[in-house]
Amino acid sequence: MLPEVASWLRRRTSTAGDWPPHALLAAKGAARISVVLPARDEEATVGAIVAAIRADLVERIPLVDEIVVVDSRSTDRTAAVAAAAGAGVVAQDAVLPGHGRMSGKGEALWKSLAATSGDLLVFVDADLRGFTSSYVTGLLGPLLADPSVGYVKGCYDRPLVEGGRPVEGGGGRVTELVARPLINLHWPLLAGVMQPLGGEYAGRRALLERLPFVTGYGVELGLLLDVFQDSGLDAIAQVDLGRRVHAHQSTEALGEMSGQIMLTAWSRLERHGRMVPLGAPSTALTQFRRAPGGHDTRTSDVGVGERPPMIEVPAYAAARSFTPGRG
Ligand SMILES: O=c1ccn([C@@H]2O[C@H](COP(=O)(O)OP(=O)(O)O)[C@@H](O)[C@H]2O)c(=O)[nH]1
Ligand SMILES: O=C(O)[C@@H](COP(=O)(O)O)O[C@H]1O[C@H](CO)[C@@H](O)[C@H](O)[C@H]1O
Numbered sequence: 001m002l003p004e005v006a007s008w009l010r011r012r013t014s015t016a017g018d019w020p021p022h023a024l025l026a027a028k029g030a031a032r033i034s035v036v037l038p039a040r041d042e043e044a045t046v047g048a049i050v051a052a053i054r055a056d057l058v059e060r061i062p063l064v065d066e067i068v069v070v071d072s073r074s075t076d077r078t079a080a081v082a083a084a085a086g087a088g089v090v091a092q093d094a095v096l097p098g099h100g101r102m103s104g105k106g107e108a109l110w111k112s113l114a115a116t117s118g119d120l121l122v123f124v125d126a127d128l129r130g131f132t133s134s135y136v137t138g139l140l141g142p143l144l145a146d147p148s149v150g151y152v153k154g155c156y157d158r159p160l161v162e163g164g165r166p167v168e169g170g171g172g173r174v175t176e177l178v179a180r181p182l183i184n185l186h187w188p189l190l191a192g193v194m195q196p197l198g199g200e201y202a203g204r205r206a207l208l209e210r211l212p213f214v215t216g217y218g219v220e221l222g223l224l225l226d227v228f229q230d231s232g233l234d235a236i237a238q239v240d241l242g243r244r245v246h247a248h249q250s251t252e253a254l255g256e257m258s259g260q261i262m263l264t265a266w267s268r269l270e271r272h273g274r275m276v277p278l279g280a281p282s283t284a285l286t287q288f289r290r291a292p293g294g295h296d297t298r299t300s301d302v303g304v305g306e307r308p309p310m311i312e313v314p315a316y317a318a319a320r321s322f323t324p325g326r327g
Pocket of ligand 2: 105125158159160170171172173174175176197198199200217218219220221246247248249254257
């Protein structure tokens with residue numbers, strides 16, 4: 001792990017418990033706070049998430065100024081359930097209608113900027129199970145405490161829950177198999193971001209509104225790379241939110257997501273001038289495991305070598321020329 005990454009991890013990683021709600025309320029001042037949930041067919045879970053945020057962070061203490069669910073072309077009762085729980089609901093395609101209809105989660109989040117008024121925005125997926133409002137207070141902590149922080153990512157244990165049984169560490173499949181290796185390869189200074197694709201994150205409007213939003217599932221990687229490019233590593237913080245359980249997509253669907261992630265990485269490599277000349281890639285891969293009091297890191301070398309065409313090996317070529325019948 002690069003020393004800059006180790007230093008960043010020490011300085012910019014905290015836990016949700018480090019940010020108690022009453023302290024945040026004192027630090028809030030005149031800042032307005034919006035919580036945004038992008039939701040496509042999330043009638044089963046969106047209501048409980050909205051209700052928890054409302055009860056804890058609107059009614060009990062007036063920390064959050066608005067909760068907005070962006071209905072992303074749902075075909076179920078997502079909008080009605082969200083409204084009944086106390087959220088404002090906007091239809092993705094009804095926001096900035098003159099700008100056409102693009103698709104996916106990134107479109108929903110881009111439109112949310114035009115449908116909210118907060119100086120700080122907190123993004124929470126609408127398919128979470130076991131959500132607690134400490135996700136929101138944890139993400140707000142570094143933003144309210146330190147003006148030099150512009151963007152905060154959540155990190156958490158991510159079990160893969162199938163058939164009701166959790167496989168610890170099995171979740172975040174596209175993160176572990178695609179995004180983390182890509183980031184370590186081309187953006188090694190971001191290797192300390194434990195959940196680069198995590199759907200819970202927060203940022204300052206003044207930063208988010210000057211960045212492009214990749215549509216579809218490229219939005220998280222796109223924003224992380226663009227924040228890094230725009231404001232540098234120290235503008236990013238991460239907060240350990242504990243554990244995250246959400247609805248899982250099929251391997252086939254995650255294959256599409258992986259394609260979107262790789263195309264997003266490709267676009268940033270080209271745009272940020274990392275394609276030419278392609279510098280020597282980093283061969284170090286840093287992975288994270290939950291450990292008492294935080295996380296253990298494991299850095300391995302994923303460098304690969306290369307053998308020449310066998311035909312160019314003299315001993316092989318000599319032996320081959322005498323082997324009958326091998327044309
Ligand atoms: O076109 C879309 C796709 C997804 N989502 C929402 O974005 C969040 C994350 O999407 P999903 O659960 O499909 O991704 P996963 O967590 O499985 O990677 C969820 O709240 C979805 O309802 C959305 O608003 N529009
Ligand atoms: O992190 C991941 O690998 C994917 C898939 O997670 P699982 O393997 O279903 O736990 O989930 C995330 O990726 C999406 C793309 O960035 C985000 O939009 C989701 O919010 C996030 O859950």
